[in-house]
Amino acid sequence: MAITVSLVLLFGLVLFFLLRSGSLGxxxxxxxxxxxxxxxxxxxxxxxxxxxxxxxxxIPNL
Structure with missing residues (x-):
């Protein structure tokens, strides 16, 4: 559950910044x-x- 929420927040932030930069309509x-x-x-x-x-x-094993 914690991983899912974290990924949703990560993708939400990426989407927000793409919208703000004008790269994505x-x-x-x-x-x-x-x-x-x-x-x-x-x-x-x-x-x-x-x-x-x-x-x-x-990721931790890298």
Whole structure:
């Protein structure tokens, strides 16, 4: 749970800075957020979560 909240905050900050810098428009940000929301409700959610957990677990071993 803590990893998920941290990643959501990280991606939210990246999205915020992309919007502020003008690199990403509001329409594109809405599409990206919608895509992530609907992707989370598909069968791809579990492999994506497993990959994220594996990456987070591997970081201390670098």
């Amino acid at each position: 509001y329409g594109s940000a809405f599409i990206a957020a919608g895509f992530g929301f609907f992707l989370a409700s598909t069968g791809a959610a579990e492999p994506i979560n497993n990959l994220a957990h594996a990456v987070v677990d591997a």
